Amino acid sequence: EIVLTQSPGTLSLSPGERVTLSCRATQSISSSYLAWYQQKPGQAPRLLISGTSSRATGIPDRFSGSGSGTDFTLTISRLEPEDFAVYYCQHYGSSRGTFGQGTKLEIK
């Protein structure tokens, strides 16, 4: 069973800063099946990135994803006030889906 571990658990940052979120898998996974989501309080998750690096429709280009093997990252180049939320990585493989535990971005 693949486990995704996200780090850090919480980040306190200011608008305008650059941030990189980490997602590490317990074994090598195909980059085709790694996605990132954003969730704000009281809302459903929103797909940001699929296939490790492909932005979903309507996602600003300040969001980017990269990685391979067991290590994947989501980078927000310049934080906007609306980016403060919880971010999840997710993988589908071996007939099951898995989410990381999430990273909370909070305003400093």
Added chain:
Amino acid sequence: QVQLVESGGGVVQPGRSLRLSCAASGFSFSDYAMHWVRQAPGKGLEWVAVTSYDGFKNYYADSVKGRFTISRDNSKITLYLQMNSLRREDTAVYYCARELNILSFNYYGMDVWGQGTTVTVSS
């Protein structure tokens, strides 16, 4: 407008059953695999189950396997989750979500989500 609307949540006693529904609109429902994802109060997301676009291939999280059944009726444009032998730890908001890629048996992400329906398992 592409939309998913869940229903069927509520308060149920441990050991009892509940069936959730997810009504789709604005897209060709029968062309997409569909997922259920849940979120316990104050916790992260947990993938629950997926059904292929044709409904013939269904997969489950270990935590619900043997108790939950995912199904779909493409003629009614509706996804279902039959939940039996409910446990307190099944208490969560349940979301249905559309698979990203059309007509695929490989699953890459979930690009359309419903607003969720709340299930509370309590005596």
